[in-house]
Amino acid sequence: xxxxxxxxxxxxxxxxxxxxxxxxxxxxxxxxxxxxxxxxxxxxxxxxxxxxxxxxxxxxxxxxxxxxxxxxxxxxxxxxxxxxxxxxxxxxxxxxxxxxxxxxxxxxxxxxxxxxxxxxxxxxxxxxxxxxxxxxxxxxxxxxxxxxxxxxxxxxxxxxxxxxxxxxxxxxxxxxxxxxxxxxxxxxxxxxxxxxxxxxxxxxxxxxxxxxxxxxxxxxxxxxxxxxxxxxxxxxxxxxxxxxxxxxxxxxxxxxxxxxxxxxxxxxxxxxxxxxxxxxxxxxx
Amino acid sequence: xxxxxxxxxxxxxxxxxxxxxxxxxxxxxxxxxxxxxxxxxxxxxxxxxxxxxxxxxxxxxxxxxxxxxxxxxxxxxxxxxxxxxxxxxxxxxxxxxxxxxxxxxxxxxxxxxxxxxxxxxxxxxxxxxxxxxxxxxxxxxxxxxxxxxxxxxxxxxxxxxxxxxxxxxxxxxxxxxxxxxxxxxxxxxxxxxxxxxxxxxxxxxxxxxxxxxxxxxxxxxxxxxxxxxxxxxxxxxxxxxxxxxxxxxxxxxxxxxxxxxxxxxxxxxxxxxxxxxxxxxxxxxxxxxxxxxxxxxxxxxxxxxxxxxxx
Numbered sequence: 001x002x003x004x005x006x007x008x009x010x011x012x013x014x015x016x017x018x019x020x021x022x023x024x025x026x027x028x029x030x031x032x033x034x035x036x037x038x039x040x041x042x043x044x045x046x047x048x049x050x051x052x053x054x055x056x057x058x059x060x061x062x063x064x065x066x067x068x069x070x071x072x073x074x075x076x077x078x079x080x081x082x083x084x085x086x087x088x089x090x091x092x093x094x095x096x097x098x099x100x101x102x103x104x105x106x107x108x109x110x111x112x113x114x115x116x117x118x119x120x121x122x123x124x125x126x127x128x129x130x131x132x133x134x135x136x137x138x139x140x141x142x143x144x145x146x147x148x149x150x151x152x153x154x155x156x157x158x159x160x161x162x163x164x165x166x167x168x169x170x171x172x173x174x175x176x177x178x179x180x181x182x183x184x185x186x187x188x189x190x191x192x193x194x195x196x197x198x199x200x201x202x203x204x205x206x207x208x209x210x211x212x213x214x215x216x217x218x219x220x221x222x223x224x225x226x227x228x229x230x231x232x233x234x235x236x237x238x239x240x241x242x243x244x245x246x247x248x249x250x251x252x253x254x255x256x257x258x259x260x261x262x263x264x265x266x267x268x269x270x271x272x273x274x275x276x277x278x279x280x281x282x283x284x285x
Numbered sequence: 286x287x288x289x290x291x292x293x294x295x296x297x298x299x300x301x302x303x304x305x306x307x308x309x310x311x312x313x314x315x316x317x318x319x320x321x322x323x324x325x326x327x328x329x330x331x332x333x334x335x336x337x338x339x340x341x342x343x344x345x346x347x348x349x350x351x352x353x354x355x356x357x358x359x360x361x362x363x364x365x366x367x368x369x370x371x372x373x374x375x376x377x378x379x380x381x382x383x384x385x386x387x388x389x390x391x392x393x394x395x396x397x398x399x400x401x402x403x404x405x406x407x408x409x410x411x412x413x414x415x416x417x418x419x420x421x422x423x424x425x426x427x428x429x430x431x432x433x434x435x436x437x438x439x440x441x442x443x444x445x446x447x448x449x450x451x452x453x454x455x456x457x458x459x460x461x462x463x464x465x466x467x468x469x470x471x472x473x474x475x476x477x478x479x480x481x482x483x484x485x486x487x488x489x490x491x492x493x494x495x496x497x498x499x500x501x502x503x504x505x506x507x508x509x510x511x512x513x514x515x516x517x518x519x520x521x522x523x524x525x526x527x528x529x530x531x532x533x534x535x536x537x538x539x540x541x542x543x544x545x546x547x548x549x550x551x552x553x554x555x556x557x558x559x560x561x562x563x564x565x566x567x568x569x570x571x572x573x574x575x576x577x578x579x580x581x582x583x584x585x586x587x588x589x590x591x592x593x594x595x596x
Contacts, residue, residue: 004392021388025395028385029402031462036405038428039417051426096310103306107299115307122318124582126523128546129571132553132564133324134317136336156317159310188302217410219526224554235412239530242416249420259413267408271401275470278407282467282512283474 040261043253050249065254069241073251075258077230078237085147085233086216089154093211094204096155097162102192105167106178116167122160127153128220135224145227153221158211161281165210169203170196209270209277216263234259322575329568336564346569356552356566362540363548366453370544371521373454378461379513382468387498389469390476400473404466411463415530418459422446422531446531449541456531456542460524468513475509476502511589518581522574525550545574 005018042050043065045058070076104116127134134153135144143149173196181191197204222236232240238259245251267274329346332339350356385403389396406414421428424444433442445455479502487497525546528536534556536543550556553567 005388005394018393021393022395025385025388025393025399029399032402032406035417035421035428035462054426054428054431096313099306100310103303107303109300109303115311118311118319119314121322122314124519125322125575125578126519127318127321128523128525129549129574130318130321130325131550132567132571133321133328137316137321137324139336152313153317156313159314160318163310188298189305192306213408217408217412219410219412219529235410238410238413238416242530249426252416252420256413256417260409260417263408263410264405267405271404274408275400275404278404279467279470279474282471282509282516 036260036264039253040257043250043257045250045253047247047249050253062250065250066258069251069254069258073237073241073245073255074229074232075234075237075241075255078232078234079258081147081231082216082234085150085154086212089151089158089215090208090212092151092155093158093162094208097159097207098166098197098200098204099192100159101163101166101170102196104163105170106173106196116163119160119163122156123164127157131220131224138225144225145231146225147231149225150221150233153225154215154218157218157221158215161210162207165207165280166200166203169200173199205273206277206280209273210280213263213274213278325568325571325575328564329572331565333564333568335562342565346565347573350566350569350573359540359543359548360570363536363543363545366536366542366544367521367524369453370457370460370524371518373457374461374464374517374521375514378465379468379510379517382465382513383472383510385465385469386472386476387502389473400470403469406463407466409463411460411526412530414463415456415459415527418462419446419531422455447538449538452532452538452542456527459531460527464520471509471513472506475506479505507589511585514585514589515582518585519578522546522577522581545570545577549574 010018038054041057042054044061044063046062049058100115100119104112104119138144138149138153141149143152177195177199178191181195186194217235218233219235219239222233223239226232226236229240238255241255242252245255328338330341330343332342332345350360385399389400393399422445424430424442424447429445430442433439443451445451483501484497487501492500523546524544528542528544528547529550532538532542534547534551536547549567549570552563552570555562
């Protein structure tokens with residue numbers, strides 16, 4: 001590519017500029033990496049050592065920090081809750097979202113635009129601001145302090161963008177494929193299952209990642225709805241743990257590592273999908 | 286309808302099929318999103334006793350928001366902080382995001398690594414990152430304090446989160462660290478989408494690098510700039526977890542870091558300092574948050590649409 005930044009053929013002024021930019025990028029890369037690295041290393045130290053030698057490696061790797069946080073800190077339960085709640089919510093978002101996108105993009109009928117707009121209403125307006133009526137509603141349905149209640153909210157939270165992205169994709173699937181399937185005797189459900197869904201797999205992956213991150217990380221709704229300790233999700237668990245163990249920095253660093261490191265490990269292996277998925281709402285094509 | 290000629294006529298139950306596909310999602314969205322949206326509009330027009338709705342009071346709650354203590358002080362204070370969030374994000378996060386995106390799009394050495402690295406914090410839970418940075422900001426033992434000491438700048442070091450002047454910015458810096466990869470990658474994708482021959486012909490015609498950027502690349506990525514502006518606006522209005530984790534629900538010190546999000550949460554559900562939930566005022570606040578989101582998004586879309594350039 002002719003416009004790649006090249007160092008060797010550049011003029012002196014440009015060389016200085018490129019060096020400056022390269023330095024900026026390297027500095028920022030360190031600034032991104034180091035706080036996370038320091039957290040992970042500190043999680044194996046004792047609090048005293050963290051205070052005295054914040055930048056050194058631990059003299060003795062204290063794995064028991066993790067054992068404490070996982071067992072008596074309750075993080076084993078929080079982790080499990082987060083996994084259960086996130087996976088069921090995502091399954092529901094993908095199932096109902098793809099069905100709705102199919103119903104909105106593959107059929108023409110009078111109310112189509114109204115239905116589509118109903119789904120889209122959740123994109124611009126923040127659901128957080130509707131928390132009072134939502135709380136009263138969930139209380140009347142006896143769904144406060146329940147995992148099911150959270151799953152319902154997360155499903156609703158994920159549907160608007162999912163329908164938007166999937167409907168955009170499904171609209172482009174040629175009608176002829178559908179007609180051919182009909183002639184072969186497929187009904188609408190079979191067409192959805194055996195024609196539309198397999199062809200939409202790439203966008204389904206995208207949408208899954210787009211939803212999984214905010215749902216896994218969400219703190220606000222568990223904060224409002226969950227009061228029992230054994231129903232806490234990971235982010236809520238981190239918050240309550242932080243409040244309880246203010247001065248035990250070793251345990252806090254271990255708890256934060258449990259909340260942060262798994263995501264990074266998955267990201268290392270799937271960074272391409274994450275980057276594409278997370279920016280899906282903001283990038284065309 | 287000439288297309289019926291080609292269409293197989295198996296569509297007797299079309300309407301039922303549409304219902305079948307659309308209904309589950311529509312019911313969930315209606316109950317959990319649309320109903321509460323309208324209900325909070327309605328709730329803001331009533332007086333409340335705890336969680337029980339009382340008499341219709343018209344716009345009284347909105348009036349109290351701007352005239353009654355403590356709201357008449359908290360609301361402007363919170364709004365100011367949300368503005369700080371927005372402008373800092375636009376000036377630092379999005380400008381550097383654009384610079385980074387540009388450098389990466391020009392395949393600067395190491396661009397693949399930078400791209401993946403800068404985006405990594407975007408995936409991390411805000412609440413955990415906030416607590417982590419709170420430890421780092423600790424005036425006695427925090428990493429930043431120690432770094433200042435190492436650099437011989439100890440006298441410039443201070444309790445960044447304890448000082449009302451710096452607290453909001455200290456939180457904003459954490460959030461920029463967390464989020465800068467997002468605008469970077471959105472701008473990168475937009476810049477990569479510009480047809481290469483456009484840029485090459487300008488280059489061969491002897492246009493300077495700055496000229497190519499300002500006259501060709503920049504106008505062509507205005508749609509992405511618009512998207513990022515709207516997302517920054519909505520994000521700035523909805524700041525909550527960042528302040529909650531680093532300064533608490535009351536926006537300490539002395540409400541210096543309070544935002545609409547924390548103020549709204551305190552009003553709606555109470556906190557240690559102001560214990561009783563006030564649903565009437567809370568609903569009025571939520572309506573204001575909606576309108577801000579809506580007005581600003583529409584305004585910036587209209588503003589940018591007039592500047593959009595098509596190839």
